[in-house]
Amino acid sequence: MKTELRTNLKAIFGRAYVRLVGAHREPSWLISEALLPLLSTASFVYVYKALKAPEEYTGFVILGGAMTAYWINVLWSMAAQFYWEKEMGNLELYLVAPISRMAILLGMATGGFYLASTRAIFVFVVGSLIFKVNFVVISLGKLALIFFLTQVALYGLGMMFSSLFMLFGREAWHTTNLFQEPIYLLSGFFFPVKSLGFTIGLLASFIPLTLGLDGMRQLAFKGGKESGLLNVNLEIGILVILSIFFLIAAHYALKYMENMGKKEGRLTLRWQ
Amino acid sequence: MSYAIETLELTRTFKKGKKKNNSNSKQPELIMALDEVNLTINPGELFGVLGPNGAGKTTLIKILSTLLLPTSGIGLVDGIDVAKYPEKVRKKINMVSGGEHSGYGILTVRENLWMFSQLYGMQTKVALQRIDELMNLLGMQEYSRLKISKLSTGMRQKMNIIRGFVCDPQILFLDEPTLGLDVQISREVRKLIKSWVKEKKEKTVLLTTHYMAEADELCDRVAIIDNGKVLACDSPSNLKTSLKQDAVFHIEVNLMLDNLDRFNQIPGVRKFAYEHKPHTGRTDLKFILENDSYISAVTGEISNNGSEILSLSKTEPTLEDVFVSLCGKGLEDENRT
Ligand SMILES: Nc1ncnc2c1ncn2[C@@H]1O[C@H](COP(=O)(O)OP(=O)(O)OP(=O)(O)O)[C@@H](O)[C@H]1O
Ligand SMILES: [Mg+2]
Numbered sequence: 001m002k003t004e005l006r007t008n009l010k011a012i013f014g015r016a017y018v019r020l021v022g023a024h025r026e027p028s029w030l031i032s033e034a035l036l037p038l039l040s041t042a043s044f045v046y047v048y049k050a051l052k053a054p055e056e057y058t059g060f061v062i063l064g065g066a067m068t069a070y071w072i073n074v075l076w077s078m079a080a081q082f083y084w085e086k087e088m089g090n091l092e093l094y095l096v097a098p099i100s101r102m103a104i105l106l107g108m109a110t111g112g113f114y115l116a117s118t119r120a121i122f123v124f125v126v127g128s129l130i131f132k133v134n135f136v137v138i139s140l141g142k143l144a145l146i147f148f149l150t151q152v153a154l155y156g157l158g159m160m161f162s163s164l165f166m167l168f169g170r171e172a173w174h175t176t177n178l179f180q181e182p183i184y185l186l187s188g189f190f191f192p193v194k195s196l197g198f199t200i201g202l203l204a205s206f207i208p209l210t211l212g213l214d215g216m217r218q219l220a221f222k223g224g225k226e227s228g229l230l231n232v233n234l235e236i237g238i239l240v241i242l243s244i245f246f247l248i249a250a251h252y253a254l255k256y257m258e259n260m261g262k263k264e265g266r267l268t269l270r271w272q
Numbered sequence: 273m274s275y276a277i278e279t280l281e282l283t284r285t286f287k288k289g290k291k292k293n294n295s296n297s298k299q300p301e302l303i304m305a306l307d308e309v310n311l312t313i314n315p316g317e318l319f320g321v322l323g324p325n326g327a328g329k330t331t332l333i334k335i336l337s338t339l340l341l342p343t344s345g346i347g348l349v350d351g352i353d354v355a356k357y358p359e360k361v362r363k364k365i366n367m368v369s370g371g372e373h374s375g376y377g378i379l380t381v382r383e384n385l386w387m388f389s390q391l392y393g394m395q396t397k398v399a400l401q402r403i404d405e406l407m408n409l410l411g412m413q414e415y416s417r418l419k420i421s422k423l424s425t426g427m428r429q430k431m432n433i434i435r436g437f438v439c440d441p442q443i444l445f446l447d448e449p450t451l452g453l454d455v456q457i458s459r460e461v462r463k464l465i466k467s468w469v470k471e472k473k474e475k476t477v478l479l480t481t482h483y484m485a486e487a488d489e490l491c492d493r494v495a496i497i498d499n500g501k502v503l504a505c506d507s508p509s510n511l512k513t514s515l516k517q518d519a520v521f522h523i524e525v526n527l528m529l530d531n532l533d534r535f536n537q538i539p540g541v542r543k544f545a546y547e548h549k550p551h552t553g554r555t556d557l558k559f560i561l562e563n564d565s566y567i568s569a570v571t572g573e574i575s576n577n578g579s580e581i582l583s584l585s586k587t588e589p590t591l592e593d594v595f596v597s598l599c600g601k602g603l604e605d606e607n608r609t
Binding site for chain 1 (some may be wrong): 281286289332337338339340341359362363366367369372373374375376378383387388389390392393394435464525
């Protein structure tokens, strides 16, 4: 039991290591994953400034721009990951190893979270400095909690997709493409989601980022509360439920993928 | 004590092609990848599965390494049912397949190997020590800090092989470990496999190959499979003896001998044939003897005639011959197509 736990922890760290190292090894990330997002974030800031939107909108946009790093990471490096791992021939090695499959997903998530954080912090810090964002934090504890819950739920969603996408094979790629833009809109990365109207906002809340962003904005900026979708405490409650739901769903999706794959011979590549 | 590996009527079928391809036939055609395979492999054995492309070798390894379910029948690894208790089986095994492209290009060889060792809960210190040892054994030490995206096929394959050995599994599955490697690297890899099994008495290796010589040289016992069926299973030498095909002696002499009929009269000569080579002035003689000891009578007769023996060789049946007699086709031919 104890050795099993240790093995799984080592596996989580081992898999995370790939991304911990990868986060810094190829310096080109600075341009493609930090500067470019910063530019698109900046363009929204200027739009709001031109429209003479309230001051807090600048902060909203910077926060949203930083959080996109996590969304991109979940989409490209979590949801599509098992599919790529299979293509590379790594998936079978993970499945043959005496570890829980969740450990691999957790390792990917931990590493991915670290990697995305380096990007997010860059956008956040540089953006805040350039545009002199004014933070008025109401409750640091709640802010941290809501950020944490958002990440758990978000990566839980990514884990769940990972197994499902693997089963869909090539279409996984197209599906990922399909998800990226609409979620930018629905989750309100660059504007308060309330602007979409309450019903759509609520539907969009199924994506953990929507509530996470909304809650964080309410807690970190002066006029945040007025543009919030729901009460922050309620949002925290929903995020807890989403976190648990996605983690459990990820577990079952994984089981389903493995059983299905073992039955149909789809866990490994054919050509060998 | 249980077998290291045992299969009982192990069968696996696949549906042929995609559904849309055979829309006219209602029932999908089935491929028999494995057809009631019965094998027993003892602890400490280096066991080879030899067969042409599509014989079912990889399917067998996938089932035994818990990546694929059998359609029917049972596969046991160290006495444990692979379909029922895969978690228990995984603690005892590892697997490497030839030509796999595993690992992460951004990590170095050493980091990749370490990463995979962590899936087996190895202590980092122990793991790195083993990795360095094995890299030395395969002459890879100077590649240790190279990113694997920069490795050649051969080096990459060596790294994969090392991965299989790092965690020192009880039972190791190797699917065509020398596929596509040059002679030198293949030899090093074979040496490593052989010494690992010999040094550690209880370690078992199941390897598949379609190289005859590899099976012959490396394996204690070999199962020949084709179309999912085991056609024969025995030690390479027994398989060859079972062919009841005689050894042939080739002798080349430096004269155009005549009056060759007298070679038929030598006691112990069962069959004799010859060929004159007028352009070189030499003669090729071929003998099948009752047994090897009669060769001295033959060579004596040659020197009595005042001619010199330029070369003498003995050709014994190979596994290739065994294969041809069992399957009605050659193995190597298929590799070339
Ligand atoms: N996932 C799969 N779906 C459908 N058919 C499959 C699948 N895997 C294997 N087959 C078929 O089963 C048969 C046995 O395949 P297998 O890969 O076990 O052969 P092999 O002996 O390993 O051949 P090779 O020397 O080419 O590696 C082949 O006819 C193959 O096409
Ligand atoms: Mg194969």
